[in-house]
Amino acid sequence: MPLCEPSARWVLQFCHSYDGPFLDCARQYAVLFKGTPYKVCTVYLTGSPSVEVEQGSASDEVIFLDYASAQVRGLKLAAIRDFKRIVATRDFALCIAHRFKPVYIALLGSALPVIGVHHAFGDYQRRSRQLFANFFARRLSLLGVSNAVCDDMRACLGGWPSDRIETLYNRIDVEAVQAEQVSREVAREHLGLPQDAWIVGNVGRLHPDKDQATLIRGFAMAFSQLPPDSLLVLMGSGRLDRKLKALATELGVSESVRFIGQIPNGRRYFKAFDQFVLSSDHEPFGMVLLEAMAAGISVLASDCGGAPEVVPGADALFPLADAEVLATRLRAATTHGDKAGPAGVQPCFTDAGAFARFWTLPSVRRVLKEEGSDA
Template identity: 30%
Template structure:
């Protein structure tokens, strides 16, 4: 049987959820059926070193997405690609154009990863993406909530969308926990007689660490705790100043991007996500897989689906520091036996998103698109 050649196209293999998802799909594809090629713009990404050795990896000569169309199109034609797979609206649009321009047998499968929307300009732009999406061969949404947003804001037909949850590589997560080591300075925080609360994500408005800091200040008044923040971004100085204003500067620790976040999750007492919006929330599923209880905002649309409406973790309203603190205290004050029960339920839920299961669903999508 001739292998199906799949080209994965993304801006860069950086530290975000989209890149992590592509990494998990690429590495877990059935090599007896599929041959993967990864194409990115001319950037260095933190996940590149985690790609399996048999992946053909091509970097374009440009760092500008708008200038990548012709080069990407030439690669699609030259490599005789069967399926082009991309994620994120602007990247998806470029992938569709390049696939059409290649004038080859290639089919285009695109993935939508977030609940986008806002002012009239943003919503008008989404209609433009929706128009472009109609020229793809298949649209994948990573949650039911994102599918609903595609229908309402992009005006895409529900029948053109398939929902496939994000894959998490449980085997790799466990291996990284077993083999990984914390930064010695951070390790010391975990060794003190205080609760450790951890969060991970870009320091940007969407992740709303501002509300988390307010909630943590309330929690720390009742239970002595540390807040460990993984991630980098433009709001670091603003958030650092806010921590000082709240009188918790010595309790909040910004440790930047970590290539192995799982060991920091594993040994924490609680993971908190404070986002204003998500598509799926890959990081919550990964946190459950490490064995840490989760509190998350009930933002559109991923957390309630990952946590199954609160069955596998606590949900609170977006931007509500009081309710967030209440839910955090609820977990942190539970006896050890109840916490163990929460952790075991988290392991059970994480297994539903295991890459081995989810990637099989993606393989079915690719084969169906190929035969459409």
């Protein structure tokens, strides 16, 4: 159970931005304090004020500092002054800071204990950041969105106690996501896809990190043994658009590979797919895997980064950049008929599961105990 004081205290959540998945990340951490005496003030370093973002933050108060990205390079002195002013307005118990810049500003702009949440690899590879983290080690605890991200931080911050670097997975509100997702028929109609095709889906930027080239090659290798009228649908845009289209033409599957571009609120339409594939080369976690599983879709992912911690078993993995094994997995998917389904979203990837784990984390218990909460 949460360790809370009888009277209300505040938690300051400090986010770099609300772009892409980071608005939902703010929501994920704000709801950890739902039903407790703690209130949450969420502060966005960059990004203009937005009513939609306020509502999506699930917080008691939302503040937009409205800095441009160029303004938060270098020493960030103005942002540190603004942060100090915010800290002075409330009785804050701790700060939860997402990504390195907010961690940096929070530590220099307050005396609060800081829990730094890291969503990517390499945040502490720079020697200057290692020195900074070590200098503030007494006040700083680190959370990674996967064990893989935590292992990366441990490799960079040798000697840190194990309870100072811990995993708290990204998660989804399964019921809310499922309520948002439209039916297979409606999704296919909206995306302009045939109702009777067997469709492999991929969602993400058309970027080398996402390695859609391997996906196209694997699809082409398996194509002759897939159901008639099978399609590969790539939802997203990016600088590799032309190269990937050329690759599909070169491999003779251009008519069966659809590039549908960036789709607003794309997860609403995941039921259009029969099979979801994440081919990324170093995905820290892979939220789209959870969204696909919530839609009842079978998933495949490259065996790297955080994806192996998310997918439901070894048969759902293929070696990084191995189009041949991916082709084998795609052929098998058409015959086995297995569905990950809503039950495939394990409890640790839900709001309820994260709530239970968060309040047992040594770093959280230590902070709240030190500030006078009951053990």
